Amino acid sequence: MIILFIAVGCFAGVILGMNAPVMSYIYADYLAISIIAALDTVLGGITATLKNNFNFKVFVSGFFVNAILSILLTLLGNKLNVDIYLAAIVVFVGRMFNNLTIIRRHYMDKWEELLKREKAGQKTKENK
Numbered sequence: 001m002i003i004l005f006i007a008v009g010c011f012a013g014v015i016l017g018m019n020a021p022v023m024s025y026i027y028a029d030y031l032a033i034s035i036i037a038a039l040d041t042v043l044g045g046i047t048a049t050l051k052n053n054f055n056f057k058v059f060v061s062g063f064f065v066n067a068i069l070s071i072l073l074t075l076l077g078n079k080l081n082v083d084i085y086l087a088a089i090v091v092f093v094g095r096m097f098n099n100l101t102i103i104r105r106h107y108m109d110k111w112e113e114l115l116k117r118e119k120a121g122q123k124t125k126e127n128k
Contacts, residue, residue, distance in 0.1 A: 029078070029085055030074050030075075033070040033071065033073070033074050033088055033089060033092075034070060034071055036070070036089055036096075037067045037069075037070040038063060039092075039096060040066060040092040040093075040099075041059065041062045041063040041066050042063075043096050043100060043103070044059075046103055050102065050106045051102075066092075070092070073085055073087075
């Protein structure tokens, strides 16, 4: 079911992207930090799902709060003529790498467990 939602979201993104006007360079920083904040939240949601403690309310609120906070930091930095958004990027990307590590280890452990079961199944067939 989730794959269907992902496919529909990707299709909608492609259609909207082809028909949307080109964004001004002025807003590039805002868009970049918003996308990174959203990706961080999505990877955090996947990690929470793998740990069996996913909460939809926490996911949705984190998605919007992280994006809004990052946009506000970028706005403040632009007003002060300081690139504050770079600090947010460092934090979000660091969290993204941590979440990717957890996801990768989870699937590597599952794969190793599957290989062990297959080896054990082959040994029992040889013994018979």
